[in-house]
Amino acid sequence: MSSPIRPDHLEEGASASVRRLLPTARQGPIDPFVFFDHFHAGAGAGFPDHPHRGFEAITLLLAGELRHTDNLGNDATLRAGEVQAFSAGRGMVHAEMVGAEQAAEGLQLWINLPRALKGIEPGYQRPARPRRVVAAGFELLLITHPEGPIRLHTPALVALLELAPGETFTPRAPEHWRGFAYVLRGRLRCHAGEAGAGEGLRLEGGNPLLSEEGAFALIALGQPHGEPILMRGPYVD
Template sequence: MSVFIRSATVMQEGAGARVKRLMPLPAFMNFDPFVMFDHFELGAGTGFPEHPHRGFEAVTYLFEGEIEHRDNLGNVSRVGPGGAQRFTAGAGLVHSEMPSADTQTAGIQLWVNLPRELKGIDPSYEEAPADSIPEIGFHGGRERRIAGEQGRVSLRTPARYRHLLMESGSDFSLDLPEGWRAIVYLRLGAASVNGERLAPAQAAFVENESAIHIDAHAGSELMIAAGRPHGEPIRQRGPYVD
């Protein structure tokens, strides 16, 4: 099957954070090269206190609110709506992500696996304020290019990470290089991906396709994560991907 649909599972993570998780889950751990996809919602006093990571890269993108990142490299930064941050855990990183505003904070955290040859690289961090992210208009919508190819934030895996805002009746297409896979997640609205209908908090997982085609049946917001699989064993244990 070239397109299959999965619904996110609601759970608690960190310190009282509510997440809608596509993966990792016991029945569906990863979708090479992607190893986690969380749609998080943080209220006052909740978040992700200090914890370790290694073996992958993570991009946090915000829809609303503000989040503060701190790590053992000495980085301290805040990202608001439409902004992003990327850390490369590599050989090891300790960090925290906590809301720094009194309002509701919501966004997506995407983990992208590192190839085996790069698992031991030095950790690093990159911040991307909202006004630095390229935004491309199309008929009936906007495409925000967050990370990867043509995106603001760099990744060590060939990938494209996008936020789409679409009016009802609009459509959008993205070509996929041979062998790439993609996740299309619907945050709000109603849309179809290659003819398969999505409801909010559902995602289409796409493989063996030359393109993604999205039709918006209402005003909609979607996330697209497309990338080239590494084709290597993935050993995933909590915050580590070895």
Template structure:
């Protein structure tokens, strides 16, 4: 069945929750706090997803100048604002509800720092690139909150970061086929969302409590939990059985690459030889990292980092 036809169908065989993790706070970057649910010791990789962080940053903490190669980062702001700069001269600020989809490709060095007083919160997802895309030129896609596709029906609201839901479709282009949906369910609401059958998928709960996995009698799951969905089903089924509080969660799915993976911190390639070459390229400021030799972000200069 073509994917666009499948996405219009009712879920007939809901996927079951096969693993559940509570993402506990840990330190990352310069004084930042993240709740990491993918990319931790229990779940190093969930093809094609490398990392999922729910971050919380208060100045002067943040993520000063650092490199990437071989994957994409997706930053979705929940509260406050973050300013990003890179050695290509790109600079911008994303605020609550805004999205930045960055393709690191062959190499980028950038910083991500708080742009407002108080605490900035958001999600950052790392999506692996296939071997044929790992060395492409870096690219940014930025979408302001007002331009993110939204739809509502039967007590369900969705913001479509990537993919399609409730008839709304995202304009974001994903090299690795991906869906990224931000759902809010009012008390009593019931969701059925199709997922392409060959894709890996997961749920991350942001607010409230929800019941997932096709079993309405299952115990509810609260905020900061990641739920891995099993294969074999055609979609997600979820309920908000709360009498008063909304349930908010993201549903993310992606087509597995099925390729070898070697990761060294912010570098993700297919072989150890490619990782060794990447480290050498970065240290010598060549092969995509030329501009790193003389570049520092304005934030790093202020911090004398």
């Protein structure tokens, strides 16, 4: 079994700290996913105006509130338990800032756009709650379409998984899909190895996830584009 994916610890934006799982010197993009941060930002901190292009992004808030503004005229507040998304396409400028009264914690995932769609008009999907699915041994909060609220240009399964101790969960995804899991609590195991809180695992469609002690994790599986990925700071060309 391979080693878990371990994040870099960085300071970003205005007094925000992040654990960056993708990309690092040890782990590059996992097509179609090009970037993943677990961020913490104190009251009044966050990510002031900055540009993006060439990808789509999902932000999931775990605690606090985060205000999104952009040059498309959108202004919305993301609250704990909600998700939002944008398609940067040919280019946009946005900010995500924490309110003055409480800190915020969240996850942000970037999904590459195929080359044929790099020049599309940018767009924004307002805050919504994931769809909750409860079954024997696990609970899912589904984020992406068709069962979740967020629609992407790339077929993908993005969800929060709560796995009970001693249980197994097999994502319903085609075998050729690729991605990762990021563990928020507990320990998670799959064919690629085992990871604890703050670590990641590479995933392949159809492979089961196991946990002896229980786990809470984000899982992301998507259809690879099979195209070169050129990342230049906030741009994915």
